[in-house]
Amino acid sequence: MGFKYTEVESTIISYLEKGLLKPGDRLPSLRKLSVTLGVSLSTVNQAYLNLEKQGLIEARPRSGYYVLSYPNHQLDYPKSPQTDFTPRTFKRKDLILEVLNVLGNEQLLPLGIIAPHPSLLPLKELNRAMRSVLQENRAEILNYEKVEGNFLLRKQISFEYLDIIPSLNPEDMLITNGAMEALSLAVRTLTRPGDNVLIQSPTYFCFLQFLENYGLRAIEIPSNPKRGINPKDVREALDRFEVKACIFSANFNNPDGSLTTEEQKKEIVALLAQKEVPLIEDDVSGDIYFGVHRPKAFKTYDQKGLVVYCSSFSKTLCPGYRVGWILPGRFYKKVYELKATTSVSSTTLCQLALAEYFKNNSYTKNLKKLNKLIELQMKNILVAINKYFPKGTKATSPQGGSVLWLELPLQIDSILFFQKALELGISIVPGNIFSTQDRFKNFIRISCNGLWNKEVENGIARLGQLAYELIN
Amino acid sequence: MGFKYTEVESTIISYLEKGLLKPGDRLPSLRKLSVTLGVSLSTVNQAYLNLEKQGLIEARPRSGYYVLSYPNHQLDYPKSPQTDFTPRTFKRKDLILEVLNVLGNEQLLPLGIIAPHPSLLPLKELNRAMRSVLQENRAEILNYEKVEGNFLLRKQISFEYLDIIPSLNPEDMLITNGAMEALSLAVRTLTRPGDNVLIQSPTYFCFLQFLENYGLRAIEIPSNPKRGINPKDVREALDRFEVKACIFSANFNNPDGSLTTEEQKKEIVALLAQKEVPLIEDDVSGDIYFGVHRPKAFKTYDQKGLVVYCSSFSKTLCPGYRVGWILPGRFYKKVYELKATTSVSSTTLCQLALAEYFKNNSYTKNLKKLNKLIELQMKNILVAINKYFPKGTKATSPQGGSVLWLELPLQIDSILFFQKALELGISIVPGNIFSTQDRFKNFIRISCNGLWNKEVENGIARLGQLAYELIN
Numbered sequence: 001m002g003f004k005y006t007e008v009e010s011t012i013i014s015y016l017e018k019g020l021l022k023p024g025d026r027l028p029s030l031r032k033l034s035v036t037l038g039v040s041l042s043t044v045n046q047a048y049l050n051l052e053k054q055g056l057i058e059a060r061p062r063s064g065y066y067v068l069s070y071p072n073h074q075l076d077y078p079k080s081p082q083t084d085f086t087p088r089t090f091k092r093k094d095l096i097l098e099v100l101n102v103l104g105n106e107q108l109l110p111l112g113i114i115a116p117h118p119s120l121l122p123l124k125e126l127n128r129a130m131r132s133v134l135q136e137n138r139a140e141i142l143n144y145e146k147v148e149g150n151f152l153l154r155k156q157i158s159f160e161y162l163d164i165i166p167s168l169n170p171e172d173m174l175i176t177n178g179a180m181e182a183l184s185l186a187v188r189t190l191t192r193p194g195d196n197v198l199i200q201s202p203t204y205f206c207f208l209q210f211l212e213n214y215g216l217r218a219i220e221i222p223s224n225p226k227r228g229i230n231p232k233d234v235r236e237a238l239d240r241f242e243v244k245a246c247i248f249s250a251n252f253n254n255p256d257g258s259l260t261t262e263e264q265k266k267e268i269v270a271l272l273a274q275k276e277v278p279l280i281e282d283d284v285s286g287d288i289y290f291g292v293h294r295p296k297a298f299k300t301y302d303q304k305g306l307v308v309y310c311s312s313f314s315k316t317l318c319p320g321y322r323v324g325w326i327l328p329g330r331f332y333k334k335v336y337e338l339k340a341t342t343s344v345s346s347t348t349l350c351q352l353a354l355a356e357y358f359k360n361n362s363y364t365k366n367l368k369k370l371n372k373l374i375e376l377q378m379k380n381i382l383v384a385i386n387k388y389f390p391k392g393t394k395a396t397s398p399q400g401g402s403v404l405w406l407e408l409p410l411q412i413d414s415i416l417f418f419q420k421a422l423e424l425g426i427s428i429v430p431g432n433i434f435s436t437q438d439r440f441k442n443f444i445r446i447s448c449n450g451l452w453n454k455e456v457e458n459g460i461a462r463l464g465q466l467a468y469e470l471i472n
Numbered sequence: 473m474g475f476k477y478t479e480v481e482s483t484i485i486s487y488l489e490k491g492l493l494k495p496g497d498r499l500p501s502l503r504k505l506s507v508t509l510g511v512s513l514s515t516v517n518q519a520y521l522n523l524e525k526q527g528l529i530e531a532r533p534r535s536g537y538y539v540l541s542y543p544n545h546q547l548d549y550p551k552s553p554q555t556d557f558t559p560r561t562f563k564r565k566d567l568i569l570e571v572l573n574v575l576g577n578e579q580l581l582p583l584g585i586i587a588p589h590p591s592l593l594p595l596k597e598l599n600r601a602m603r604s605v606l607q608e609n610r611a612e613i614l615n616y617e618k619v620e621g622n623f624l625l626r627k628q629i630s631f632e633y634l635d636i637i638p639s640l641n642p643e644d645m646l647i648t649n650g651a652m653e654a655l656s657l658a659v660r661t662l663t664r665p666g667d668n669v670l671i672q673s674p675t676y677f678c679f680l681q682f683l684e685n686y687g688l689r690a691i692e693i694p695s696n697p698k699r700g701i702n703p704k705d706v707r708e709a710l711d712r713f714e715v716k717a718c719i720f721s722a723n724f725n726n727p728d729g730s731l732t733t734e735e736q737k738k739e740i741v742a743l744l745a746q747k748e749v750p751l752i753e754d755d756v757s758g759d760i761y762f763g764v765h766r767p768k769a770f771k772t773y774d775q776k777g778l779v780v781y782c783s784s785f786s787k788t789l790c791p792g793y794r795v796g797w798i799l800p801g802r803f804y805k806k807v808y809e810l811k812a813t814t815s816v817s818s819t820t821l822c823q824l825a826l827a828e829y830f831k832n833n834s835y836t837k838n839l840k841k842l843n844k845l846i847e848l849q850m851k852n853i854l855v856a857i858n859k860y861f862p863k864g865t866k867a868t869s870p871q872g873g874s875v876l877w878l879e880l881p882l883q884i885d886s887i888l889f890f891q892k893a894l895e896l897g898i899s900i901v902p903g904n905i906f907s908t909q910d911r912f913k914n915f916i917r918i919s920c921n922g923l924w925n926k927e928v929e930n931g932i933a934r935l936g937q938l939a940y941e942l943i944n
Contacts, residue, residue: 097809104618118611126614127606130821134599134606139590142598144791146576177649177794177815184814192687193665209813215664319616320820322649337569341681342656343649347819348792349602 008037008047013292016056016067024069027057053368056292068372070379073386075395078256078407080224081439085237087196087217090436092208099205099418102427109459110449112427114254114402115319117449120373122357122366126318129356133349141349147340149175149325150351156358157325164286165299165309165327174326174339175346178319179284182310182326184210185342186280187247189334190308191216195244198237200229202405202434202443204254204282207247218436219243223253225396225405228260231267238275246272246279251286251295255434255445256405257398262296269301276306278331283311284324287367289400290375305329313354315402316367321350373450374402380452381460388464390471404446412442412470420466426459480511480519485764488528488539496541499529525840528764540844542851545858547867550728550879552696553911557709559668559689562908564680571677571890574899581931582921584899586726586874587791589921592845594829594838598790601828605821613821619812621647621797622823628830629797636758637771637781637799646798646811647818650791651756654782654798656682657814658752659719661806662780663688667716670709672701674877674906674915676726676754679719690908691715695725697868697877700732703739710747718744718751723758723767727906727917728877729870734768741773748778750803755783756796759839761872762847777801785826787874788839793822845922846874852924853932860936862943876918884914884942892938898931 154170193215201220250260299309312324328335394407414430431443626642648654665687673692722732771781784796800807866879886902903915
């Protein structure tokens, strides 16, 4: 009788979660653990092999198993921004457009755009799924899909995220053209020109484009680069202003990588529920986690249908398929109507192929592999930054997501830095486009596509040198 | 020397255009024409075969060649609506949503949704194109396409439409998620809540959804079911009101099938240019023409970049690919920015496959075939309507597009008709959703997917019986 190997596995995982085992620690030998737990050697062996496959531990030749560790660096964390709740209209459009134009340029070293390197995506599996859909030569694949999207795909996504969003139902979901369409539908559903909207500071620059294009006023809530949004700040803003909606990203906020804790998420959702203020949640980075468990979402704690959850598979599977999804809660009808008059429906073929992919492949397994590579690249970039950048450079070391947020010495203007980097053939994103104010003018965002190599290291070295030049 | 067969072909086509040869007329015998034109028999034969392939003439056994004729009917044309320029806000959303929900229902006889029958689409050719794109297993197919869309595809579309839009340039174009996204981007680019917008009456119900969702005021310009928009009406509306934009469909307006003549198009564009008022042009039906030449567009006559041209391949090739295009003229930058924050870019794979399709296939040949079938179905439906519907029923007999616009006896309420038809398993669209006013409450729209068969005839018969019942 006794333990099965999955139970051994969970035991180790619980040690990791409680911090009883830390990165770099040696695990008990097979023999020792088999005696301690009273199970066979092969059971322990099977468990260790599984943990290795998940990227949690690594075998070192002639030395045993170790908790996976990454290179270390000694960079300080950037500080949390000051609190300043003044509602603001602003002009960032032209600057953002200038940056956007650069991000798509394939000639540049891509430290600007957020997308996994194509070689790390499951191309063969996706193409196989696509071919199998084509094989049947069914004329329906040329037809419009339903406004709300393919039912099978919605069902499979529901299964996949049931742990994160309890009682997730395919009927509550619409498929969108990436998370961008989901977010755009949400903002257009919930706001009218002149409305106040709470955003994080720093926040994804695209939200600033929404606000500026739709004539909204931004109230910035400081995002602590480690702990994300403080419920106290949300409470104060709600008390002082009439707020129509919030746009928050709890899991690995772009650009600061902050993770708003579960307790804070719960408290913020409760606060908003009291005042019936809707929350637009961007969770595209939630699947890119380096810990054992995927973090939950604001939506996890939503009792009143006030959280409009937006996500996609663009950061983990297939950016070019343009498949995202939205859970509009109580705003379903309005979102449905706007989707019908924005794009009618999303591409039929991509939805069918993705449904087929989910049927035959493990999305989670794909994530584990990808996330491990992103984490590895991130840690290596941090070591390189520590080596090549001037003293006083600070950087985040997030627990997930695919961006690093760098605070450069105060003399450096990030827009100039962006332009000079461009001349060096490198794209990065200047801090100024992540806020309505100039508070991040000496910050830059560096994104990680999962590939660590000489070219990237050289790029970081050149950026470091540029930073030195700009100081003098 | 003498005539080549293409010259014989153009001679016949010019006779058709001038009305010297009419549907049903017998063409000169091969021998006679060969003598008249002084060319060989085989030259004339080649020309006739080509004209037959294009669906312009038909061979009748032991009788010779005839100009293709369709069955006749004796239905009157509906009258032009009254002029009433009052700017209006309105509530049609819920009714439109009710209709939209029905249109997607595959259990119903589809006389409501506008989409060619899947069996008439070039499935094999498109699948071949898609497979050839997949074959290379290039990782790039999973990546984001440019915001403005794939360059090759834009180039091929430019070639295809050079006759319609002189000096069309791939750089002036963005690929969108169907014409719907193009139109939605255009409206959001050009208007702010409270603005006056000129629309046709009747107009595509989706434009009413735009106006209602964005808080715009509609000024309705009567659409003559034969000749479309009268420039005089546009002039008067522009004189009386501050107009921010027009949304017009010159070619086979949905639902009345009207064709605004080239002279009128030219005059309207000139009028708008004088006052610098932008025109959003929906040309999705322009490719579905039954005459010899495709009609031109408002955009053809646009000198000042004020016409924002929107179209797609959803009515002719592949609705489910969601590929449309927009020529934003002088509003390019704003449209680009909105596209980037609405869906980032359109599906990479579908754009690549469509570019591949255009490279290897004749889009025009595909159109000729499809258009001939739609025209044939349309004429047959009209004959059936004449047979099965009550006296006093009027109907359009458009020169293109895929909808028929029926005026039923005044006692009939089209919403009740819509609901009762639904009970009979048939989807149609009630006239009331094509205007801000109740002026079309005894009208219905019937769409033609290109398939004429017993099932469709029975459907029309049942609708006719329903009309009789609703009169009593």
